[in-house]
Structure formats: C-alpha cells, structure tokens
Amino acid sequence: MTPEEIAELRAKRYNGTVVYLHKIHPDLMVLRIKPDFPRPNYLPGQYCTLGLGYWEPRVEGCQAEPLKPEDLTKVVRRSYSISNSIYSEPGILRDMSQDDWIEFYVVLVRENPDGRVPALTPRLFALQEGDRLAIGEKITGHFTDEPVKPGDTVVFLGTGTGEAPHNSMLWDLLRRGHTGKILSACCVRYQKDLGYLETHQKLMAQYPNYKYLGLTTREPGTTGKKYIQDLITSGELENELGASLDPANTHVFLCGNPKMIGVPYKDKETGARRFPEPLGVIEILERRGFQADNNAAKFKGNVHFEEYW
Ligand SMILES: Cc1cc2nc3c(=O)[nH]c(=O)nc-3n(C[C@H](O)[C@H](O)[C@H](O)COP(=O)(O)OP(=O)(O)OC[C@H]3O[C@@H](n4cnc5c(N)ncnc54)[C@H](O)[C@@H]3O)c2cc1C
Numbered sequence: 001m002t003p004e005e006i007a008e009l010r011a012k013r014y015n016g017t018v019v020y021l022h023k024i025h026p027d028l029m030v031l032r033i034k035p036d037f038p039r040p041n042y043l044p045g046q047y048c049t050l051g052l053g054y055w056e057p058r059v060e061g062c063q064a065e066p067l068k069p070e071d072l073t074k075v076v077r078r079s080y081s082i083s084n085s086i087y088s089e090p091g092i093l094r095d096m097s098q099d100d101w102i103e104f105y106v107v108l109v110r111e112n113p114d115g116r117v118p119a120l121t122p123r124l125f126a127l128q129e130g131d132r133l134a135i136g137e138k139i140t141g142h143f144t145d146e147p148v149k150p151g152d153t154v155v156f157l158g159t160g161t162g163e164a165p166h167n168s169m170l171w172d173l174l175r176r177g178h179t180g181k182i183l184s185a186c187c188v189r190y191q192k193d194l195g196y197l198e199t200h201q202k203l204m205a206q207y208p209n210y211k212y213l214g215l216t217t218r219e220p221g222t223t224g225k226k227y228i229q230d231l232i233t234s235g236e237l238e239n240e241l242g243a244s245l246d247p248a249n250t251h252v253f254l255c256g257n258p259k260m261i262g263v264p265y266k267d268k269e270t271g272a273r274r275f276p277e278p279l280g281v282i283e284i285l286e287r288r289g290f291q292a293d294n295n296a297a298k299f300k301g302n303v304h305f306e307e308y309w
Contacts, residue, residue, distance in 0.1 A: 049136035051077035162256020
C-alpha cells in the first residue's frame with residue numbers, strides 16, 4: 001500500500017487521537033484517547049471499542065499473521081474497559097468534567113496458540129502520542145457499580161488488565177464518599193505487571209476503608225504466589241478485608257480471565273446449570289450464599305462479572 005493510500009484510509013476510518021501513552025513495560029500500557037466527537041457519558045465499569053487498520057505496523061516479536069490482500073483495508077476492532085488513574089494530582093481525586101479523553105489499560109497479546117492470531121494489540125503497541133485510531137462512539141456494558149448501596153462492602157477481583165473497570169468503579173465510590181469497606185485484588189504474573197500499584201498504595205494511605213492486594217503467580221509479591229481463588233478459600237481475603245464475606249451486604253466484581261471467573265453454563269443434554277473446571281470464583285462464592293448475575297435473564301445478583309475472552 002502506498003503512503004498516500006494509507007493516509008486516505010486513516011483520514012476516512014479514524015476518529016480519535018492518542019493524547020497520552022505510558023508504557024509500564026514493553027507489553028503493558030496506559031493510554032488516553034481523545035475522540036473527535038464529544039466524550040459520551042458513561043457508567044464506571046463500561047467499555048467501548050478501539051480499532052486500527054490491518055495496514056498499520058505491528059510490534060516485533062509477535063505471532064506471524066497470515067493476511068489476505070482483501071483484509072488489508074479493513075479495521076480490526078476490540079472491546080476495552082474504560083480505566084481511571086483516579087488521582088489528578090497527589091491526594092486529589094480526578095474531576096472527569098475537566099478531561100476530554102478516555103483512559104485505557106492494555107496488555108500486549110503476543111501470541112495465541114489455540115485460536116485467532118492477535119490482531120489489534122500488536123498494532124496498538126506500535127502507537128505513539130499524536131497517532132490516530134478508531135474509537136467506538138457507543139459506550140456500553142452491564143458491569144457497573146450501579147447495584148452498590150451506601151455502606152455495602154465492595155470486593156473487586158481481577159486478573160491483569162481486568163482491573164481497568166475496577167479502577168473506574170473505585171474512583172466513583174471514593175468520589176461519592178462510600179463508607180463501606182472496599183478491597184481490590186489483582187492477580188498478575190510478576191509484580192511489574194501491576195500497572196497502577198503506586199496509585200493504589202497512595203489510595204490506601206489516604207482512605208482507611210480501602211485495601212489493594214497485588215497477587216503474583218510467578219514470583220513472591222505482596223501476598224506470595226497466589227491465585228484469586230486461593231485468596232478466598234484460604235480466608236486471607238476476609239482477614240485483609242477485616243470482615244466476613246456476607247452476601248447480605250457485599251458486592252463482588254470479577255473481571256479478566258474466564259478461568260478465574262468460572263461462569264456457569266447450561267448442560268446441553270440435561271439443561272442443568274453447571275460450573276466449569278478448574279474451580280472459579282463464582283462457584284466458590286455461590287457455595288457461600290452469593291448469586292451471580294445472569295445478564296441473559298436480566299437477573300442481578302451480588303456477583304458481577306466481565307470476561308475478557
Ligand atoms: C468487554 C471487554 C472488555 C475488555 N477490556 C480490556 C481491557 O481493558 N484491557 C485489555 O488489555 N483487554 C481487554 N479486553 C480484551 C480485548 O478486547 C482484546 O481481546 C485483547 O486486547 C487482545 O486483542 P488482540 O486483537 O490482540 O487479540 P484477540 O484476537 O482479541 O485475542 C486473542 C487471544 O488473546 C487472549 N487475550 C485476550 N485479551 C487478553 C488479555 N487482556 N490478557 C491476556 N490474554 C488476553 C485470549 O486468549 C484471546 O483468545 C476486553 C474484552 C472484552 C470482551
């Protein structure tokens with residue numbers, strides 16, 4: 001494709017500008033996009049799409065991508081939760097009315113041996129500040145803090161960049177002066193993958209009702225090598241929270257890796273509701289009296305979840 005053809009496609013297909021891009025390390029970043037359209041109102045926890053043309057360069061070291069000539073002019077779009085850096089300056093919670101951008105927290109998926117070749121993240125990681133991309137005008141999703149009542153205990157459990165929507169909800173709860181206990185735990189491979197760790201440490205120092213736990217699976221982190229499931233079954237979550245996980249006044253939010261969440265499914269033959277293997281958090285919590293949302297049946301429980309794949 002010629003530079004002129006690429007410039008024309010970009011002008012026609014893109015509607016947003018990267019106004020900030022911070023690489024926490026080469027495979028993890030926070031980026032802010034300013035849409036060409038007025039930033040729509042949204043609920044903390046919701047998501048929209050980002051997109052780039054297949055004509056864009058990809059970072060090195062990613063799985064080879066077999067592209068057909070007819071794909072080259074297409075735009076690949078994926079969903080991204082809206083994240084939040086929470087502070088605008090030390091000690092001051094962000095005033096969103098002052099911002100005209102939307103924040104995202106993205107991990108580079110270098111390969112996917114079992115399915116489609118990752119198309120978007122290898123291209124997102126080649127972006128620089130000032131570059132253009134496509135951003136969906138619709139911000140949507142059921143995964144929000146709407147069901148939380150003042151004084152409720154709120155537990156956010158995420159894997160990797162699954163803490164993005166939790167950061168938005170956390171910002172909202174703190175801004176509203178939420179008085180109940182709030183705990184956010186995020187499970188990553190290495191401590192360097194906790195992209196917002198410093199922010200959470202400052203928040204803990206400022207808000208006595210807030211606790212952040214970074215769990216690492218490949219090195220001892222703040223809590224030792226541990227998965228989210230272990231945190232609950234060992235009783236450590238409740239110790240850290242300083243309260244029992246009481247379904248009567250607790251909302252649990254789960255986001256990221258589907259294996260951590262463990263969404264129940266309907267058995268094809270018997271129609272019975274079954275839980276997947278390995279043991280996920282929904283099964284652990286339902287055994288303790290919690291009930292997961294069923295978005296298809298519009299049922300709102302006290303366990304809310306968003307799967308990233
Ligand atoms: C509602 C929703 C919100 C999302 N929000 C975010 C977000 O805030 N940040 C983010 O990084 N991703 C998020 N994702 C995942 C995102 O949409 C893409 O799937 C991901 O960025 C990979 O894009 P890709 O085109 O490179 O690979 P894809 O073709 O989309 O995915 C290929 C494979 O990569 C793996 N994968 C996908 N996402 C991740 C991930 N985050 N971590 C590890 N492995 C993954 C899965 O095995 C997947 O099958 C979200 C997904 C959904 C459905």
